[in-house]
Amino acid sequence: MKYPCSWVLLLLVVGLLQSCHDKEPNPNRNLSLADFATLSAPAYRLNSHRIREEIDRLAAADRDSMAADQRTRAYYAGRSPLVWIDRKGLDSRADSAVAHLQGVARMGFSRRRFRLPQIEADLKRARELRFDDGDNRINRVMARLEYNLTKAYLRYAAGQQFGFVNPTYVFNRLDVHDSDSVHPTYRTLFDLKMRHATRAFFREALHKAGTDSVGPFLAEAEPQDAFYHRLRARLDSGPAPAPDRVRLLVNMERCRWRLADRPQAHRKYVLVNIPSYHLLAVDGDETMTMRVASGTMATKTPVMASRVQRMDINPQWVMPRSIVRKSILPHAGDTGYFRRHRYFVRQRSTGRVVEPGLVTRGMLLDGDYLVIQEGGEGNALGRIIFRFDNGLSIFLHDTSSRNVFAQTDRGVSHGCVRVERPLDLAVFMLARKDEQLIDRIRYSMAADVSPLGKRRSELTPEMQTVSDTLDRRRLVGTVKVEPAVPIFLYYFTLYPDPDGRIEAFADVYGYDRVIYDILKNYL
Numbered sequence: 001m002k003y004p005c006s007w008v009l010l011l012l013v014v015g016l017l018q019s020c021h022d023k024e025p026n027p028n029r030n031l032s033l034a035d036f037a038t039l040s041a042p043a044y045r046l047n048s049h050r051i052r053e054e055i056d057r058l059a060a061a062d063r064d065s066m067a068a069d070q071r072t073r074a075y076y077a078g079r080s081p082l083v084w085i086d087r088k089g090l091d092s093r094a095d096s097a098v099a100h101l102q103g104v105a106r107m108g109f110s111r112r113r114f115r116l117p118q119i120e121a122d123l124k125r126a127r128e129l130r131f132d133d134g135d136n137r138i139n140r141v142m143a144r145l146e147y148n149l150t151k152a153y154l155r156y157a158a159g160q161q162f163g164f165v166n167p168t169y170v171f172n173r174l175d176v177h178d179s180d181s182v183h184p185t186y187r188t189l190f191d192l193k194m195r196h197a198t199r200a201f202f203r204e205a206l207h208k209a210g211t212d213s214v215g216p217f218l219a220e221a222e223p224q225d226a227f228y229h230r231l232r233a234r235l236d237s238g239p240a241p242a243p244d245r246v247r248l249l250v251n252m253e254r255c256r257w258r259l260a261d262r263p264q265a266h267r268k269y270v271l272v273n274i275p276s277y278h279l280l281a282v283d284g285d286e287t288m289t290m291r292v293a294s295g296t297m298a299t300k301t302p303v304m305a306s307r308v309q310r311m312d313i314n315p316q317w318v319m320p321r322s323i324v325r326k327s328i329l330p331h332a333g334d335t336g337y338f339r340r341h342r343y344f345v346r347q348r349s350t351g352r353v354v355e356p357g358l359v360t361r362g363m364l365l366d367g368d369y370l371v372i373q374e375g376g377e378g379n380a381l382g383r384i385i386f387r388f389d390n391g392l393s394i395f396l397h398d399t400s401s402r403n404v405f406a407q408t409d410r411g412v413s414h415g416c417v418r419v420e421r422p423l424d425l426a427v428f429m430l431a432r433k434d435e436q437l438i439d440r441i442r443y444s445m446a447a448d449v450s451p452l453g454k455r456r457s458e459l460t461p462e463m464q465t466v467s468d469t470l471d472r473r474r475l476v477g478t479v480k481v482e483p484a485v486p487i488f489l490y491y492f493t494l495y496p497d498p499d500g501r502i503e504a505f506a507d508v509y510g511y512d513r514v515i516y517d518i519l520k521n522y523l
Contacts, residue, residue, distance in 0.1 A: 043131050043132065043133070043137070043138060044129065044131065044138055045138065046089075046138060046139065046142065047139050050139035050140075050143075051082070051085070051139050051142050051143045051146065052079075052143075053143075054139060054140050054142075054143030054144070055076050055143045055146060055147050056076070057143075058143065058144065058147045058148075059072075059073045059076055059077065059147065062151075064151075064521070066155065066164075066521055067158060067166075067197055068151065068154035068155040068157075068158050068159075068197075068202075069151060069155070071154055071199075071202045072147070072150050072151045072154055075150065075202075075206065076147065076150075080206075081210075082146055083146065083149070083150050083206055083209050083210060084097075084145060084146050084149050084150070084209070085142055085145070085146050089126070090123070090126060090145065091212075092212075093209060093212055093214050094123060094145070094149060095123075096214040096215040096218075097149055097152070097153050097209070097214050097218070098116070098119060098120065098123065098149075099215075100156065100214075100215070100218040100219075101114055101116055101119075101152050101153070101156055102116065104116070104156065104522075106232060106235070106236050107232065107235075107252070108235050108245070108248070108249045108252070108523070109522040109523060110522060110523050113521065113522045113523065114152040114155060114156065114522075115148040115151065115152050116152065118144060118148055119144075119145065119148050119149060119152065122141050122144050122145045122148075123145065125141055126141055126142070126145065150206075150209075153205070153209065153214070153218075154202060154205060154206075155522075156218065156221075157205045157217065157218060157221050158197040158201065158202070158205070159256070159522070160218070160221040160222055160223065160256065161197065161201070161221040161256075161258065162194075162195060162196055162197045162201075162256065162257070162258050163253055163254075163256040163257045163258075164253060164256070164518070164519060164521075164522060165253055165515050165518045165519065166196060167190045167192075167194075167257060167303075167515075168190055168192075168194070168196070170190075170514060170515075170518065171189040171190035171303070171511070171514070172186055172187075172188055172189060172190055173186050174186065174187075174189055174514065175187040175189060175300065187300070187302075188302055188391075188392055189300055189302050189303065190302065190303050190304075191302050191303065191304040191305075191390065191391075191392065192257075192259055192260075192303055192304060192305055193259065193260035193261070193305070194257050194258055194259045194260060195258040195260075205217065223255055223256050225255040225256075227255055227495075227496065228252055228255035228256065230496075230502065231248055231251055231252045231255065231494065231502075232252060234248060234502075235248045235249070235252070246512060246516050247493055247494055247504065247507075247512060248494070249516065249519055249523075250493070250511075250512045250515040250516050250519070251492055251493060251494040251495075253515055253519060254491075254492060254515075259305075260305075261305055261486065261488075262488075263282070263486070263488050266486045267282075267283065267284050268282065268283045268284070268485055268486075269281075269282055269485065269486040269487065269488065270282075270308065270396075270425075270428075270485060270486070270487045270488070271487075271488045271490060272292055272294075272396075272417055272487075272488070272489045272490065273490050273491070273492055273495050273505070274294050274301050274303070274489065274490065274491045274508065274509070275491060275492065275493050275505035275506060275507065275508050275509075276492075276495065276503070276505045277291060277292055277293065277294065277410040277411075278290070278291060278292060279291075279292045279396075279417075279419060279420075279425075280498065281425065281428045283428065287498045288424065288425075288428060289498065290419060290420040290421045290424070290425070291405045291410065291420040292396075292410065292417050292418060292419055292420065293399070293404045293405065293407075293410035293411070293412050293413055293417070293418040294410065294411055294412075294413055294415075294417050294418075295411060295413050295414065295415040295416075296411050296412060296413065296414075297411065297508075297509065299413070299414045299415045300415065300509050301394065301413070301415050301416070301417060301489060302392055302394060302415070302489065303489055303490060303491050304390055304392070304394065304488075304489050305486070305487065305488045305489070306388035306389050306390050306486075306487055307388055307389070307484035307485060307486050307487060308386050308387070308388045308396075308429060308481050308484060308485045308486075308487050309387060309388060309389065309480070309481055309484045310387050310478055310479065310480050310481055311384055311385070311386055311387070311426055311429060311441075311478070311479045311481060312384065312385050312387060312477065312478050313383060313384050313441060313444045313445060313475075313476055313477055313478070313479070314375035314376050314379070314383055314384075314444060314445075314449050314477070315375050315379070315381050315384070315385045315397075316372050316373060316374060316375045316379070317372065317373040317375075317379055317380050317381045318370055318371075318372050319370070319371045319372070319373070320393070320414060321367070322414075323414065324364055324371050325364075325365070328343070328364055328371050329361060329364050329365070332359050332360055332361045332363075332364055333356070333357055333358070333359055333360065334356070335355075335356040335357045337356075338356035338359070339356065341373065341378075342373055342374040342376075342378065342379075342450065343356075343371055343372065343373050343374075344356070344371075344372055344374065345359050345363060345364075345369055345370065345371055345372070346369070346370050346372055347368055347369055347370075348367075348368045348369065348370055349368050354369070374450065375449060376448065376449045376450045377400070377448060377450065378400050379400060380399070380400060381397045381398065381399070382397055382398020382399045382400055382418070382422060383398045383422065383444075383445040383446075384397065384398050384422045384423075384426055384441075384445055385397035385398070386419075386425065386426075386429070386481075386487075388484075388487055392415070393415075393416075394415055394416055394417075394489075395416050395417075396416070396417045396418075396419055396425070396487070397416055397417075397418060397419070397422070398418070398419065398422040398445075399418040401418075404418065405420045409508075411508055417489070422445070423441070423442060423445060426441055426479070427441075429479075429481045429485055430479075430481075431482060431483065437476070437479070439474070440474050440475070440476040441476055441479065443471070443474045443475070444474070444475050444476050444477075447470060447471075447474075447475065448470070449470070449475070491509070491511055492505075493505050493506070493507050493512055
């Protein structure tokens with residue numbers, strides 16, 4: 001329907017000329033009704049149907065595909081109420097939204113991608129009543145303001161609240177694990193619990209706009225992470241070389257993700273930053289660092305969080321199926337190979353151990369048979385493993401290949417994290433530093449336990465001697481970590497060291513480029 005053009009238009013003009021941001025004296029203080037006589041002209045006549053038609057045209061031409069863009073189109077396609085325009089025209093809510101949106105430049109984003117130049121020009125035109133019969137007809141201008149403000153507002157609110165990139169979706173569709181022509185499967189590379197922008201969030205955002213809560217709502221959406229604000233200040237300090245600018249932008253984005261848990265929420269925790277190949281253990285004011293080795297490019301260490309619940313000393317290693325197919329299959333039935341590497345095969349369903357000479361290729365390919373390496377010296381897991389709940393079989397552990405820690409590029413594992421000083425980390429995990437327990441852990445990690453679990457008749461004379469000299473009372477197999485210690489496996493290419501200095505690291509898995517390619521939608 002057409003809006004009346006007498007008292008309603010009077011209210012429109014008053015609304016347009018008044019703004020909570022206008023600090024100049026009002027030049028229209030002495031206006032009379034006669035001064036509004038010209039507003040009955042068609043150039044100043046609002047028509048809700050025309051506004052809707054113009055919004056439909058804008059939505060049809062909008063090819064942007066981010067979540068906020070899709071929600072904007074869906075909102076207007078459902079003929080929902082206009083957000084910013086009512087019978088009084090525009091009010092200070094538009095100014096509040098624009099004031100926050102103008103901060104996108106400090107975030108490294110393009111004003112044009114948030115349609116700010118058009119929004120600001122149309123706001124100025126509306127306030128100055130400069131309409132014409134072309135692209136700047138009153139209903140077309142109002143439609144542009146309505147659609148563009150909603151689009152920019154939702155983009156900004158969702159991006160600042162949850163991030164402009166959805167890492168759960170993006171990274172878990174990055175590496176194909178197994179594929180056929182119909183149903184490819186992907187490796188889980190991102191396993192952090194976090195909040196995402198849902199339909200309920202977008203409904204709330206639009207409700208806040210309608211109740212004049214735009215300013216507080218957008219302020220609350222700002223990331224609270226102190227590291228984020230340090231990065232933004234560095235970005236805002238002046239021009240930077242392109243690689244440095246990309247690194248700043250993508251690490252700011254990581255800080256926006258609203259994770260269910262963060263290291264800063266705990267007094268005691270372990271943090272592994274994958275690109276730095278370092279581990280940081282924090283207990284109040286005390287910190288400990290050590291080198292680590294993580295997954296290769298083909299077998300990336302996932303980004304995840306959990307809690308270390310127990311430590312197993314001299315663990316057996318159950319080989320992943322991929323390693324069995326690649327490395328063990330050619331040696332089926334080779335007794336010498338299996339004994340040299342201290343491998344054995346166990347049937348999962350019965351628990352029966354199969355003699356090495358009887359192991360066939362079919363068994364190794366059958367999921368009912370496990371290839372296991374005995375615990376002790378030479379075991380791929382080393383002498384201790386730190387276990388925490390996750391569905392990806394990822395853990396921290398010692399290694400039999402100690403020379404890896406002398407390398408600069410320590411992306412060498414099948415996904416687990418190898419630690420340089422496992423005994424020190426084990427002591428860190430203990431809430432009570434029981435010297436007797438620490439001594440038992442130390443002894444167990446050094447003892448030759450290869451004869452354990454074998455009948456004496458199966459031992460060689462040398463092994464019998466070793467068995468006789470073992471002090472079995474000092475051996476320990478499993479130590480519970482109580483309370484469980486939070487552990488975070490993160491991926492930051494900029495991150496503060498224990499003294500607060502921001503360090504830069506190589507993008508070892510190429511994740512910065514993945515994030516940046518999406519952020520280009522806003523640059």
